[in-house]
Amino acid sequence: MEPITVYLLVLVCIIIGGILSSLAVHLMPVGGAPAAMATATGIATGCVMLMTGAAVTGLFTASTVASFWVTNPNVILVALSGAVGSMLMMGFTMFVGNLIYIFGAGIVPCSGRVAVDPITKESQTEYKTPRTDGHGVPTVSFVSGILGGFSGGFGGALIYVMLVSDSYAHFSVATAGIVAMGIFIANAIIAAYNIGGTIEGFHDPKFKARIRTGLTCSLIVSALCGVIVVIAMLTGTLVGGVM
């Protein structure tokens, strides 16, 4: 491939990865501090912590799968394996969270933002304790979280594999991993500021209202990050890690 094509491909893949990670954060069921008392729907932590945990798991599975090839790892397969890792991590987190909410706190998982679960078509309002904002992780939020895991893991692993593959950037494994994580975190935090606290998933009215702004910001931030990484590639000094 022509060098200019390689640089453009890396830039485009970093932008796609960044936008996917921003979308992932918008899909997470994030409850924040109120969820720790089971008075809000979602996992009891911030967007960034939840998404970073999922994405780092995705990077682990992706780097393991990427090491199956001696040269030229298959980009789509590695990115998909990252997505699977992230989905598993999100699934376990939400499942164990729900176990604790249901059997420990004794609440029924239900959505606080919609009256009827869009997937199971079951009514939610009867199960919501007055003056709370929902509880636990209901079905629709679980599905949304799994989709978010897919999107975030795919995005993070896509950035990673473009940086580590010897036909593209050819950084060392650790350099590619930490740079992918840096770009991912920058995007995830801008998206978290866009959400501003808590979100339940794609059925939340907040999602529809804010997703366009979030993706626009992520496009600009990841384009800049991509340009910076391409500058690092252009110097040619990081090529061919020792490991």
Next chain:
Amino acid sequence: MGEEEAKQAKQEEKEEKAKPKEKFKLSFDYFNESRLGILALIIGVLIAIFPGLPAFIKGIGIMIVFAWGADSVRKTARYGLGTGVPSIGVLALGFGIVGGITGIAVASMRFGTLEVLGGKVEIAFGVLAGVVLLALLGFVSGNLANGDKFINMKIPGLERGMTELGIAGTLAVLIETSIVAGTYDPARVLPNVINNGLIAAIFIISAFGMLQPYNTCLGADERRARTLLMSIEIGGIASIILGIATTLTLSAVQGVPLIVLGAVVWVVFYRAYMKACMDEAYATPGTGLIKTLGG
């Protein structure tokens, strides 16, 4: 009656005078937000472009950079970010990693590093490319987060805060890399800092140096000088960790003074911080779990 009232008023005045709250002498009053920023930028850039300096001078550099980062976190996070204080500190280091690695890549090019005095002193101007690019990225993301057409967070000075955090994060990564590797040559940096995973420790200790002070101290009676004491204390802890790493990668001559500096700074600033907390608190009953300092 009148006399008594006057007496009482006098006594009250005396009582007010008799409780000097902010007793701790090391004051950051002269170094207000702008002055601290300029000082930290100048010192940080000077230390970052001379990778041949002894490690303990670079250790002082990271403490000043941490204080600057913590100050920026303080001035942006006090308006409420909605996602907690840690997010902006981690953002700074997410930026810092990208900028640091770009800076190292540019510095290792032929024009990136100038050798003067017959090749004895290296001046790595190239790392400034990473600093400048990340200042730009920080400014753009600050504008995105604060702009009314975009996220519209309505936080005064967020643009400046994010620019400063981009620069401070990059400088922290660069200085810590140059402490451990002693140079910006990728042949040394890649195996000693990045491929062995030390970069992850650098990431998280630098993030803690910037986010932890305000995260711990925030509240109604938060005072800037007290918050910044903690950032310098974390700089001491970071120096100890990096000193151990430097002893393993470079030599004990570089590593041991850094460990000693870190330990002294840690003890001195931990004591100062605890003292300031106890002086300014209304009352401090001890739990008996940790031996409180004179409390």
